[in-house]
Amino acid sequence: MEPIPDGGLHCVAGIRLGAARCGIKTQSQQPDVALVVSKGPASAAGVFTRNAFAAAPVLWCRALLPTDNARAVVLNAGNANACTGPRGEQDVRDCAGLVAELLACEREQVLAASTGIIGHPLPMEKLTGGIREAAGGLATTPDAARRTELAILTTDTRPKACAVRSMMGGAAFHVAGMAKGAGMIAPHMATMLCVVATDAAVPAELLAGQVAEAADLTFNRVTVDGDTSTNDSVIVLATGACGAEVGGDEAGLPAFRAALQMVLADLARRVVRDGEGATKLLTVHARGAADNVAAEKAARAVAESQLVKCAVYGGDPNWGRIVCAVGYSGVPVRPGDVSVDIGPVRVFCDGQPTGRDAAAQMRGPDVKVTIGLGTGPGEATVQTCDLTEEYVRINAEYHT
């Protein structure tokens, strides 16, 4: 498996991309409507927000997935189509219907995702114009991919995409994706979207399991501010256009699984690094827990601690806040068995500080904390960004 430099969805055989600017996104002149289109029927699956106020496009996709017969994903930024009632649901149907008409397929072959302001109906006149324009310019070029990546951003500071190439049996295949983040942004912004495609053939039910597992190990292990938005979506299309096949006997599955997890992990890291106001990436690894679930719980408590995140921002090797977060995580621990390392420096063990100085480990853009729980074989990693004055400023200054 190898990463493709400057890779994106254009690296996947059978995928065409289009984007347009129709004026929904008012804060920039970037494109704001995107289409990801498979030449033929693709299998598709997704994972979506667990928020009870799931947006209309999330409800639409949930009803259709998994499927062996998807053709496209239509996306827009600037308006989340969340908390928009029955009109919002009709608008998704109408968008999908328009795309289907333009691609000569069925409405139920078209998936949808939106991000942006909550509680406002989609401006359908603008949007239909944008969809027509995007569909008219479908291409397989790097430039088309870049415009598509830009079209789904809101307050992100940069586009996020990646691609890998791998082999199953003797056949090469690709997995690539794009994403936007990060933070439930001012005001009423609904956040995380991710579209991934592969040119391997993967049956829909199998794909659904793989997406769920990969998302759980990647996007569900990153946190910016703990807020799960109304629109979070990860959608994966498998075009089968390259000849590689994850068969019924699951040949090729290990290679596909590894490639999918690498792409999602890379995109998740990019989302966290571009979190609102973020200056550093914090990776919290918990090991020695009773099981992986307990490990994740401990790691998440540390990664979500406002005080730990402030300490990372300030470059302070504050083991006390880390130990404290482990202590209230709800994971059973014996204090004397717990250790804390910052980078390679052990700062706490045997129930007491070691007195070793880890200040140098806090200076770079990547901070690593390892927590030893001394209980069992469980381990997990959760990533987050630091909490900065800029985060507060961004999220306090906006006025509705």
Added chain:
Amino acid sequence: MEPIPDGGLHCVAGIRLGAARCGIKTQSQQPDVALVVSKGPASAAGVFTRNAFAAAPVLWCRALLPTDNARAVVLNAGNANACTGPRGEQDVRDCAGLVAELLACEREQVLAASTGIIGHPLPMEKLTGGIREAAGGLATTPDAARRTELAILTTDTRPKACAVRSMMGGAAFHVAGMAKGAGMIAPHMATMLCVVATDAAVPAELLAGQVAEAADLTFNRVTVDGDTSTNDSVIVLATGACGAEVGGDEAGLPAFRAALQMVLADLARRVVRDGEGATKLLTVHARGAADNVAAEKAARAVAESQLVKCAVYGGDPNWGRIVCAVGYSGVPVRPGDVSVDIGPVRVFCDGQPTGRDAAAQMRGPDVKVTIGLGTGPGEATVQTCDLTEEYVRINAEYHT
């Protein structure tokens, strides 16, 4: 029941107070050792942090309480005696032993509480000097109470105390308390202490139940940053010195319960208002939940949302962030049944924004949010402060 203006622990018959400065607290010239002493044996009970890294004084108190035979609480600020291993446990025993010697009682009649830096052994030479000085100046004056209140502060900006007077049967009684907060403060600070006393007689087991209930409804319903420290302690002494008695048949219990809850609620509010960097108090009331537990869960999700807290700071009536937090709280809701009021202004119902402007409700120092869940009779209130650049600054700038 009536509040006593400028009331404090000195309002409780049978309580004597002493404080001294011994130099543990380096950031100010305030007293840093305090004694709260009952003239005779008092019943006592407490609730303590659930953090697995509970500090040595917490372990000491847990082993002794509830009891009908307490005489004193010795407190210090500037050093939490947490993560200090066996030496920390010996230091607590030695402090209690010294107090017992000075008061001519048993070591196991002396409770203890500490707050301050984590991971450093208590400076016992300084501390024993301070304890002797505090014991030598025990008094029942408002001035002694104020010095005691100051002695337990760390980065708090003001002392926190209150007292109420009430009647049970024909007898007057008092409940009073002092507290310190707020936020798990830089670096390795371990936070919340509260000592309450009443001159009513209350059997220890009954007192224990009352303290647990009152703490659950007050201190457990406030949050500054969600971090539960290693030292959080609420200790209640009942001297029985005023003649009022909460009897075996529980006569007088309703009056005592109401007074205790009022004192703890008042102190909890003071702790939140004095949260690090706080400029506003946010009260989140959830009603219409399936039960009170579900209501608390929904209210807590809103009160702990970084984005909601930033919006309160910014004065932004951001219903989208509130709805989103309810949506990910894990409480089952039907989106169309949920309503959100900011002050008296309904901003969201029927799955959509109402379009009404609540900006004026966000301007003062008190912001009230009411969430209607439309499911059942459960309700709960959680209070918090706003999240400000100053909070980040305080917690990032300190370097260990």
